[in-house]
Amino acid sequence: MKIGVLASQGAFAEHIKVLQQLNVEAMPVRLPHELLGVDGLIIPGGESTTISRLIAAYNLESGIKALVKEGKPIFGTCAGMILLSRDISGNTTKALDLMDIKVKRNAFGRQRESFETELAIPVLGEEPYPAVFIRAPMIERCGDGVEVLAKLDDGTIVAARQDKLLVTAFHPELTGDYRFHRYYLDMASGKA
Numbered sequence: 425m426k427i428g429v430l431a432s433q434g435a436f437a438e439h440i441k442v443l444q445q446l447n448v449e450a451m452p453v454r455l456p457h458e459l460l461g462v463d464g465l466i467i468p469g470g471e472s473t474t475i476s477r478l479i480a481a482y483n484l485e486s487g488i489k490a491l492v493k494e495g496k497p498i499f500g501t502c503a504g505m506i507l508l509s510r511d512i513s514g515n516t517t518k519a520l521d522l523m524d525i526k527v528k529r530n531a532f533g534r535q536r537e538s539f540e541t542e543l544a545i546p547v548l549g550e551e552p553y554p555a556v557f558i559r560a561p562m563i564e565r566c567g568d569g570v571e572v573l574a575k576l577d578d579g580t581i582v583a584a585r586q587d588k589l590l591v592t593a594f595h596p597e598l599t600g601d602y603r604f605h606r607y608y609l610d611m612a613s614g615k616a
């Protein structure tokens with residue numbers, strides 16, 4: 425199995441490292457032809473406006489959308505989640521419009537710009553999952569076909585899945601807990 429990691433900007437090197445730890449071939453993707461032949465794509469955290477501009481500048485949008493049509497799984501973390509969304513709160517520009525969610529950027533304000541918390545995520549098993557949030561977005565609305573995977577104690581939705589699209593508001597590549605990547609790989613191989 426070969427998983428592409430969008431390497432335009434942001435935390436791509438960390439995702440590549442996790443995939444390598446899990447003995448999966450990881451392919452940094454910057455150009456459209458690098459999307460050919462991957463079995464899935466991770467869109468990392470970073471600055472969504474920058475990544476969005478680079479996706480446009482390097483003509484990556486149609487290749488990413490083709491992967492989804494082929495049923496290949498896409499995992500968007502933090503800025504990657506923003507990019508996969510249909511609507512961005514307070515923003516008239518759309519992202520890739522692939523997942524039926526509405527997100528709010530930098531949703532936690534200055535006091536809680538970055539924080540770590542333990543989340544109950546039933547699809548990952550009983551043990552709480554350590555989630556690192558960095559200037560993180562939240563999911564404000566989920567469409568009918570979207571399964572909520574994790575919420576904060578106050579009910580804020582921070583992880584979800586729609587068919588083969590998986591998103592987290594937090595950074596699963598920054599802790600040693602690889603269960604989210606394993607879950608994603610199970611989606612890629614049809615096990616989850």
Ligand code: GLN
Nearest residue numbers: 469470471472502503559
């Ligand atoms: N605040 C960033 C944005 O809106 C996302 C931060 C992140 O990916 N850690 O694009």
